[in-house]
Amino acid sequence: MSGEAEHLRAYVEYFRDLGVHDFYRRGEPVVEASAVEQVSAPVAEALPVTAHPVPEKVAVPSSAEHVVAVPVRPAPTPISSSRSEFLEPPNLKLVSFNNLAPLPEKRMVAADRPAALRAIQEEIGDCTRCPLAYAGRHKIVFADGDPSARLMFVGEGPGADEDAQGLPFVGKAGQLLNNMIGAMGLKREQVYIANIVKCRPPGNRTPEPVEATTCSQFLLKQIDVVQPEFIVALGSTAATYLLGVKQSLAGLRGRWHSCRGAKLAVTYHPAFLLRDPRQKAEAWKDLQMVMKEMGLKVPSKG
Numbered sequence: 001m002s003g004e005a006e007h008l009r010a011y012v013e014y015f016r017d018l019g020v021h022d023f024y025r026r027g028e029p030v031v032e033a034s035a036v037e038q039v040s041a042p043v044a045e046a047l048p049v050t051a052h053p054v055p056e057k058v059a060v061p062s063s064a065e066h067v068v069a070v071p072v073r074p075a076p077t078p079i080s081s082s083r084s085e086f087l088e089p090p091n092l093k094l095v096s097f098n099n100l101a102p103l104p105e106k107r108m109v110a111a112d113r114p115a116a117l118r119a120i121q122e123e124i125g126d127c128t129r130c131p132l133a134y135a136g137r138h139k140i141v142f143a144d145g146d147p148s149a150r151l152m153f154v155g156e157g158p159g160a161d162e163d164a165q166g167l168p169f170v171g172k173a174g175q176l177l178n179n180m181i182g183a184m185g186l187k188r189e190q191v192y193i194a195n196i197v198k199c200r201p202p203g204n205r206t207p208e209p210v211e212a213t214t215c216s217q218f219l220l221k222q223i224d225v226v227q228p229e230f231i232v233a234l235g236s237t238a239a240t241y242l243l244g245v246k247q248s249l250a251g252l253r254g255r256w257h258s259c260r261g262a263k264l265a266v267t268y269h270p271a272f273l274l275r276d277p278r279q280k281a282e283a284w285k286d287l288q289m290v291m292k293e294m295g296l297k298v299p300s301k302g
């Protein structure tokens, strides 16, 4: 099945699970496979085009024996005329994490954080809140690292390795992230790593807005439990949803933003750096900005 078809099927299954079975506006019965008749090509050609459209991509040979499938009634009008309108309802507004919920009144003591994070994980359960649950997910990737970390990294969503292991950033991009953390003079176990979405988008595509906004509530709770002093948004998906703005990375890098009481910096996603290693120097500048603010030793030039 093609990626697009797989994607569509995940959405159909998602809506079915919600009890939506009829995707058509006018109450007309959906054409079932059994309602497709096999008729001979000359008959198909003779049918009025509007009542019985022959699918455009089906080449109808002239041979009288050859059969072609035609729907018995005209295709009903879909609810939404464009895919993006369907996946991005107009009321799905981008809201920064700061504006999604009030900040917690007080800091949770370190000793309570592991249990609080476990409670969030239990709340997520075997999640079916968004279509990614039906798109071939194996494991829900909650997070990894120190529940009291000063620094949190937020990526986009799990890839194949993360989906198999249930841990974020364990594939090739994860190795590079580990190196980046190491270059900052830290260990992976000292930071907290999470993603905008906790389930793998099929084919590693960018999460759809409905998926990201559905999942955000849990990342927000994780941030409020860990209460890092610093957050690094890895790539534009993380920056977009954490900050609630759709801007180029160039416009967001090199300065401080705020997120849930933390100072947030934006840098390139490690997967992007693997594709374009020339940008590593730029990413290093971003990390040095973070190190300086954290009071970590920034290596002198030379």
Ligand code: URA
Binding pocket: 155, 156, 157, 158, 159, 162, 167, 168, 169, 170, 171, 173, 174, 195, 271
């Ligand atoms: N890319 C991400 O954004 N997150 C992961 O966990 C792995 C790859």
